[in-house]
Amino acid sequence: MEQHGSGKRQDQADTLRRLMHGRVAIRPQTFKPIRVISVTSGKGGVGKTNIVANLAVLLQRLGHKVLVLDGDFGLANLNIVMGLEPKGTLYDVLEGTKTIEEVMLTGPGGIRVIPASSGIFKMTQLSMAEKAILMERLEQSPFSFDVLLIDTGAGINSDVTYLNSAATEVIVVATPEPTSIADAYALMKVMSQDYRVKRFKLLVNMVANPKEGLGVYNNILNVADRFLNISIEYLGHVLDDRKISQAVLSRKVACESYPTSLAVRCLETTAKSLIDTPAKGELTGNVQFFWRTLLKEDETSAVDRREL
Numbered sequence: 001m002e003q004h005g006s007g008k009r010q011d012q013a014d015t016l017r018r019l020m021h022g023r024v025a026i027r028p029q030t031f032k033p034i035r036v037i038s039v040t041s042g043k044g045g046v047g048k049t050n051i052v053a054n055l056a057v058l059l060q061r062l063g064h065k066v067l068v069l070d071g072d073f074g075l076a077n078l079n080i081v082m083g084l085e086p087k088g089t090l091y092d093v094l095e096g097t098k099t100i101e102e103v104m105l106t107g108p109g110g111i112r113v114i115p116a117s118s119g120i121f122k123m124t125q126l127s128m129a130e131k132a133i134l135m136e137r138l139e140q141s142p143f144s145f146d147v148l149l150i151d152t153g154a155g156i157n158s159d160v161t162y163l164n165s166a167a168t169e170v171i172v173v174a175t176p177e178p179t180s181i182a183d184a185y186a187l188m189k190v191m192s193q194d195y196r197v198k199r200f201k202l203l204v205n206m207v208a209n210p211k212e213g214l215g216v217y218n219n220i221l222n223v224a225d226r227f228l229n230i231s232i233e234y235l236g237h238v239l240d241d242r243k244i245s246q247a248v249l250s251r252k253v254a255c256e257s258y259p260t261s262l263a264v265r266c267l268e269t270t271a272k273s274l275i276d277t278p279a280k281g282e283l284t285g286n287v288q289f290f291w292r293t294l295l296k297e298d299e300t301s302a303v304d305r306r307e308l
Helices: 002-020 048-061 078-082 090-095 128-139 158-166 178-195 210-227 242-249 262-276
Strands: 035-041 066-071 112-114 147-154 169-174 199-207 231-239
Touching: 035 048, 035 158, 035 178, 048 066, 048 078, 048 147, 048 199, 048 242, 048 262, 066 078, 066 158, 078 112, 090 128, 128 158, 147 158, 158 178, 169 178, 178 199, 178 210, 199 210, 210 231, 231 262, 242 262
Parallel strands: 035 147, 035 169, 066 112, 066 147, 169 199, 199 231
Antiparallel strands: none
């Protein structure tokens, strides 16, 4: 047992070392980059996972191949919202007992989902080497996608900041509650000051009317303009709608169960806005290199991998 643990730690250290020193060489002309979008929040209970699930399906309907990563490594619930039964999780991938392909699920509308684990304490305490291993194995997925959506956990813990740093677009979800507004601002402050993320999109959920959503945006923007050197784009609002909670209870996405509901119509507008607006994400030098091989390759092209 001792020898196995020692060997595993050495494997993690070697993996991190390879990643940090440019593990692979890639012919850039054979690849087209995908959009890597993290959906995050400073506070739990703002409906973030529901938004991710519905946006994924709606983006797929708009003609994009979507992969969703459940980034709440220790308290996964994305698969529950979608009514999916995992065959394995990221824990199995980290342990080396399953591959990304083996745990990947097909969700509503044909989207692909990588489920995280739930109730495994170890997954809430991942080291940088272990996170690097997960990202390396995600990179090696043979599937091609147009959009990678990351459903992060809530707050500003290391997993949340790590995944937000890996994305090139960050959507912050907030509600009109004062605590949610304060925590959304705090999250953007940490990401901008400590991780050099300077561009954000704000989506305001559970609003009574459009004016309330715009009010939340202006509130955060006014404070950010005074104290932070960041750009915040208003992605829009999602009306408070009981149909969303009813869909959760039935373990189905609202855009399939209640396609004409008020909230779904708002999310349709949000999805179209994402597609119509060119990505403005900037490389920050954090951990975005982890996504460099999660790209679309021409079927006739081959990846040229070699050790540097």
